[in-house]
Amino acid sequence: MTKKTIIQFDHVAKRFDGEIILKDISFAIERGKFYTLLGPSGCGKTTILRLIAGFLEPSEGTITFDGRMVNKIPPNKRQVNTVFQDYALFPHLNVFENVAFGLRINKLTNKEIEPRVKQALHFVNLDGYQNREIAELSGGQKQRVAIARAIVNQPQVLLLDEPLSALDLKLRTAMQVELRQLQRRLGITFIFVTHDQEEALAMSDEIFVLNQGKIEQSGSPRSIYDEPINRFVADFIGESNIIPGTMLKDRVVSFAGKTFDCVDQGFDEREAVEIVIRPEDLEIKPHGEGLLQVRIESQLFRGVHYEMIGKDEDGNSWMIHSTKSARIGEEIGLFFEPEAIHVMRHGETEEAFDRRLESYEGAGHD
Amino acid sequence: MTKKWTNTYLIPYVLWIGLFVVAPLAMVLYYSFFDIQGHFSFENYLRFFTPIYLKMAISSIGYAFFITFFTLLVAYPTAYLLTRMKNRRLWLMLIILPTWINILLKAYAFIGLLGTYGPVDTLLAMSGAGRRQILFTGSSFVFVSVYLFIPFMILPIYNSLEKLNSSFVEAAYDLGASAWATFRRVIFPLTLEGVKSGCQAVFIPALSLFMLTRLIAGNRVITLGTAIEEHFLVTQDWGMGSTIAVFLILAMVVVMALMGKGWLKRW
Numbered sequence: 313m314t315k316k317t318i319i320q321f322d323h324v325a326k327r328f329d330g331e332i333i334l335k336d337i338s339f340a341i342e343r344g345k346f347y348t349l350l351g352p353s354g355c356g357k358t359t360i361l362r363l364i365a366g367f368l369e370p371s372e373g374t375i376t377f378d379g380r381m382v383n384k385i386p387p388n389k390r391q392v393n394t395v396f397q398d399y400a401l402f403p404h405l406n407v408f409e410n411v412a413f414g415l416r417i418n419k420l421t422n423k424e425i426e427p428r429v430k431q432a433l434h435f436v437n438l439d440g441y442q443n444r445e446i447a448e449l450s451g452g453q454k455q456r457v458a459i460a461r462a463i464v465n466q467p468q469v470l471l472l473d474e475p476l477s478a479l480d481l482k483l484r485t486a487m488q489v490e491l492r493q494l495q496r497r498l499g500i501t502f503i504f505v506t507h508d509q510e511e512a513l514a515m516s517d518e519i520f521v522l523n524q525g526k527i528e529q530s531g532s533p534r535s536i537y538d539e540p541i542n543r544f545v546a547d548f549i550g551e552s553n554i555i556p557g558t559m560l561k562d563r564v565v566s567f568a569g570k571t572f573d574c575v576d577q578g579f580d581e582r583e584a585v586e587i588v589i590r591p592e593d594l595e596i597k598p599h600g601e602g603l604l605q606v607r608i609e610s611q612l613f614r615g616v617h618y619e620m621i622g623k624d625e626d627g628n629s630w631m632i633h634s635t636k637s638a639r640i641g642e643e644i645g646l647f648f649e650p651e652a653i654h655v656m657r658h659g660e661t662e663e664a665f666d667r668r669l670e671s672y673e674g675a676g677h678d
Numbered sequence: 679m680t681k682k683w684t685n686t687y688l689i690p691y692v693l694w695i696g697l698f699v700v701a702p703l704a705m706v707l708y709y710s711f712f713d714i715q716g717h718f719s720f721e722n723y724l725r726f727f728t729p730i731y732l733k734m735a736i737s738s739i740g741y742a743f744f745i746t747f748f749t750l751l752v753a754y755p756t757a758y759l760l761t762r763m764k765n766r767r768l769w770l771m772l773i774i775l776p777t778w779i780n781i782l783l784k785a786y787a788f789i790g791l792l793g794t795y796g797p798v799d800t801l802l803a804m805s806g807a808g809r810r811q812i813l814f815t816g817s818s819f820v821f822v823s824v825y826l827f828i829p830f831m832i833l834p835i836y837n838s839l840e841k842l843n844s845s846f847v848e849a850a851y852d853l854g855a856s857a858w859a860t861f862r863r864v865i866f867p868l869t870l871e872g873v874k875s876g877c878q879a880v881f882i883p884a885l886s887l888f889m890l891t892r893l894i895a896g897n898r899v900i901t902l903g904t905a906i907e908e909h910f911l912v913t914q915d916w917g918m919g920s921t922i923a924v925f926l927i928l929a930m931v932v933v934m935a936l937m938g939k940g941w942l943k944r945w
Contacts, residue, residue: 365852387852394849398843400845400846402849402850402864403868404870413853417854417856417859465853465854
């Protein structure tokens with residue numbers, strides 16, 4: 313464990329009434345970074361958050377905070393604060409008293425409290441709101457008060473439990489930017505829980521993709537998007553075309569009845585694999601050109617781009633994102649770069665995946 | 679057409695209110711202006727402000743206050759425990775059950791329990807504390823009243839505790855509050871509405887108790903309720919009895935205005 317590590321999970325498992333919520337989870341959280349726990353509902357991401365906050369105790373394994381085992385430390389004794397999904401602002405207190413709550417608990421004097429509350433409100437762009445009642449606030453303002461109430465206590469780690477899910481799209485996008493900036497300014501660790509992959513990609517230094525109580529993959533948004541470890545991650549993060557294929561040899565893969573150059577290696581000869589190509593990496597060419605021929609079956613206008621579904625001669629479906637449109641029933645060619653092909657090995661663990669990637673990407677890969 | 683029909687539906691309600699609420703109140707007010715000889719006068723109102731009646735009023739309010747206070751003391755923790763029980767519905771049912779039994783029956787049961795040579799008396803004697811008068815004391819009156827009123831206090835408090843969002847409690851813990859600080863700063867203030875309506879539901883009836891006072895406290899406790907009874911049934915001074923009733927009604931209105939954010943404001 314390095315000095316940078318603030319929270320460490322060692323083989324943590326959690327069961328409720330015999331039902332396994334988390335199975336054998338290990339990871340380390342570093343100081344001053346923005347982490348996102350991403351996964352579908354029921355994947356255990358909120359359970360991890362509640363274990364860190366102290367609302368739950370692990371069934372097995374140890375949780376260390378700042379080098380100290382904290383399995384049995386109650387929430388009110390931890391240097392962690394939470395922004396709750398429903399904000400949980402106290403309705404009988406005004407904005408100032410809500411933010412001051414933690415400071416009053418710590419028996420600070422009014423003289424010490426006032427500047428700190430004002431500063432916290434300033435941080436979340438709510439100057440002058442201290443005398444408002446909670447019921448008078450909009451959703452976005454409540455959100456900010458909840459954040460101010462948490463950061464005023466200067467926690468080492470701030471936990472955010474799907475805090476943006478109740479906001480409309482525009483406000484949500486604005487809050488994503490604000491949260492990211494706030495984290496940089498405060499320099500503390502944020503652990504953000506969401507099921508929204510766009511949110512995760514936009515905000516995080518590091519993403520943990522969770523599924524059924526396991527961490528499927530962890531890494532930077534870029535590496536998770538570009539090099540998903542398996543079908544679940546590829547499917548959950550962004551749109552993907554996942555096609556069965558065969559690895560003929562290093563840097564040569566065959567799928568859809570054709571052979572293509574790619575950049576992946578370290579597979580067995582003729583190993584059955586799955587390949588991923590993102591819809592935005594497919595380029596539309598006139599019929600007969602390109603690497604693959606497909607017939608367009610449906611088309612949707614998405615605003616920024618058209619979303620088309622095409623079928624190749626082998627019967628594989630291809631989702632294409634393009635600013636160019638095509639006619640339904642039209643035969644078109646598809647072109648993609650060798651780098652756009654990502655090859656996934658069946659049942660590969662995260663460690664083995666990382667080792668294989670490092671073996672040929674060398675120092676250039678992060 | 680629709681409006682006409684709505685008005686027709688209102689008839690039973692208006693009749694009921696008129697005959698059984700407004701008319702009796704008006705009659706009470708009317709009688710309060712007649713002395714014992716049947717002459718119109720304000721004498722009754724002047725008499726109310728003499729030491730004897732003022733003392734009675736203070737004692738009534740004092741007893742009602744103690745009854746409410748002890749009921750709250752028992753009811754709040756009970757209601758809190760109830761919300762954490764597994765079979766809440768069953769427990770709640772058991773608490774409500776005694777209210778289905780006639781109050782007189784319960785009062786007579788207590789006379790049996792607390793009376794001379796009753797079980798409590800015998801138990802005290804056996805434990806060496808010696809026999810003593812339990813029935814016909816102020817404290818037994820408060821005790822039995824508290825017993826009778828507890829369900830009426832538990833229900834509104836239980837409801838407000840049930841409605842309390844558990845994430846408020848978690849938020850308080852998360853911000854460093856101890857269990858006591860969480861109760862004092864979050865749980866209690868957020869269930870104050872329930873406490874208020876519970877206090878109202880106890881204090882107002884407690885103020886006008888007379889049957890129970892007679893049966894359990896005998897002549898030891900004289901409240902406005904027993905004074906009204908005395909004036910109407912024994913001394914036949916309906917005027918003075920009505921005057922006391924007027925003050926009792928005023929006291930209730932004051933209590934409701936103080937306690938209830940609820941219906942009074944909506945009017």
